[in-house]
Amino acid sequence: MKNLRYVLMALVLVSVFCFQATKASALEAKFDFYYQSIEEVKTINEPIEENDSLWTKFKKTVKKGTNAVKRLWEKGVTRNFAPGEGEKTWYSEGDKNIAYTVKRTKVTSEAELLSAMGVKSESELNDGQKALLAVFRKSKSQAIADEAKIGYIPTVKVLLSDTTGFDDKSKYPNVTKDFWPYSSGLAINMSSNNYNYPGGDKDAESTLVHEYAHCLDATFKEFKNPYGLDGSHYGNEITGKRAAFVEAWAEYNEMIASEDEAKAILKRSESLCEESKTVAGSYTWNIKQEDCTADQLMRSEAHLAKLLYRLTMETDNGKEKVYKAFTSTRLNVFRDMSTFVKKFIKQNPGDTEVVCKIVDEVFLGKMTDEEFLDYVGKNDVTKAYVENRGKNTEDENADIQIESSDTEVTTSSEKITVENSSGNPFSDD
Numbered sequence: 001m002k003n004l005r006y007v008l009m010a011l012v013l014v015s016v017f018c019f020q021a022t023k024a025s026a027l028e029a030k031f032d033f034y035y036q037s038i039e040e041v042k043t044i045n046e047p048i049e050e051n052d053s054l055w056t057k058f059k060k061t062v063k064k065g066t067n068a069v070k071r072l073w074e075k076g077v078t079r080n081f082a083p084g085e086g087e088k089t090w091y092s093e094g095d096k097n098i099a100y101t102v103k104r105t106k107v108t109s110e111a112e113l114l115s116a117m118g119v120k121s122e123s124e125l126n127d128g129q130k131a132l133l134a135v136f137r138k139s140k141s142q143a144i145a146d147e148a149k150i151g152y153i154p155t156v157k158v159l160l161s162d163t164t165g166f167d168d169k170s171k172y173p174n175v176t177k178d179f180w181p182y183s184s185g186l187a188i189n190m191s192s193n194n195y196n197y198p199g200g201d202k203d204a205e206s207t208l209v210h211e212y213a214h215c216l217d218a219t220f221k222e223f224k225n226p227y228g229l230d231g232s233h234y235g236n237e238i239t240g241k242r243a244a245f246v247e248a249w250a251e252y253n254e255m256i257a258s259e260d261e262a263k264a265i266l267k268r269s270e271s272l273c274e275e276s277k278t279v280a281g282s283y284t285w286n287i288k289q290e291d292c293t294a295d296q297l298m299r300s301e302a303h304l305a306k307l308l309y310r311l312t313m314e315t316d317n318g319k320e321k322v323y324k325a326f327t328s329t330r331l332n333v334f335r336d337m338s339t340f341v342k343k344f345i346k347q348n349p350g351d352t353e354v355v356c357k358i359v360d361e362v363f364l365g366k367m368t369d370e371e372f373l374d375y376v377g378k379n380d381v382t383k384a385y386v387e388n389r390g391k392n393t394e395d396e397n398a399d400i401q402i403e404s405s406d407t408e409v410t411t412s413s414e415k416i417t418v419e420n421s422s423g424n425p426f427s428d429d
């Protein structure tokens with residue numbers, strides 16, 4: 001799998017390089033949509049029993065090996081490059097002995113999507129299916145068109161996975177994780193069961209904006225456990241610093257597309273969580289941001305998203321500046337937020353002081369002077385800022401307090417994304 005990932009990484013890098021090198025004109029958002037519904041869950045590997053004959057054991061072992069290769073191919077190549085139509089196999093990540101038969105249909109219009117879903121009008125759909133339809137519609141929105149201006153993948157594949165009929169967790173315990181929304185950088189998967197509740201369509205739209213933002217980003221997350229031992233992350237989790245930057249970029253795009261998302265993500269930064277370094281899935285919850293170290297805050301995706309958002313809101317033409325600094329650091333695949341901030345300042349020297357103020361406030365003034373200068377880069381203005389730092393951070397975060405918000409806060413019960421189960425070329429499971 002590693003080798004396959006490196007091939008995918010190389011392909012994406014070549015795409016980024018070609019895009020940057022030729023200064024190609026902005027790409028239109030172009031998606032190939034495939035609707036797929038589960039038809040059956042099938043057992044692909046029989047357990048090897050003690051009293052099996054040697055020949056039977058041999059056959060079962062060979063079959064297991066063959067299925068492992070097919071799984072890698074299906075996840076790494078088929079989904080990303082050639083999903084195809086008709087009956088297809090979707091391999092389970094949660095249980096290596098099962099796979100799903102899905103019926104896949106390419107759709108180019110709402111009418112085709114409804115027809116593939118087997119209905120005449122959307123009133124016949126359940127909430128999860130409505131969310132898939134909303135994703136299709138959202139792909140034609142201004143928010144996506146704005147993101148597409150810095151795209152470098154000519155066509156992103158979007159798989160709309162309809163799990164209807166297989167949502168009973170007691171019967172099909174792996175379906176949720178096996179079809180969890182993700183972006184591989186080249187393809188996006190969305191599933192109905194994640195949004196099968198009233199209002200799920202809005203959340204699904206926001207997820208599309210998020211996952212598509214990942215398709216614009218060639219940053220390599222940490223090679224080992226970027227999201228910790230469980231391989232997935234919460235929106236208020238403290239992770240690896242490059243992983244936090246990657247997620248912050250995606251969340252930032254959600255924030256500028258939706259005020260509600262912006263409020264929710266700003267609120268999320270108030271209380272964080274962190275996974276144990278030794279026990280997968282074991283978390284410390286409700287870590288108040290005030291109790292975090294500077295290092296923890298610099299690895300908090302919610303704080304980094306807040307930083308990008310504040311740069312947009314508090315500088316003139318902030319969004320253009322953020323996008324420009326993002327694209328012009330894109331060939332640095334090991335970038336983190338500090339790489340971005342330094343570029344932002346270099347490109348917008350007149351904003352240096354306000355950037356310093358925002359960085360200092362977002363990280364609650366917790367960096368030492370040395371850490372601060374290391375983060376924003378040294379020049380006359382940043383050095384002068386540091387001289388007066390004590391005075392500057394007294395009103396930390398004062399101007400971004402959100403009025404009493406009743407927005408849902410992401411808490412321990414809600415995982416945001418499972419990035420690592422996807423064959424994401426930029427992840428390590």
Ligand SMILES: [Zn+2]
Binds near residue numbers: 210214247250417419
């Ligand atoms: Zn993400």
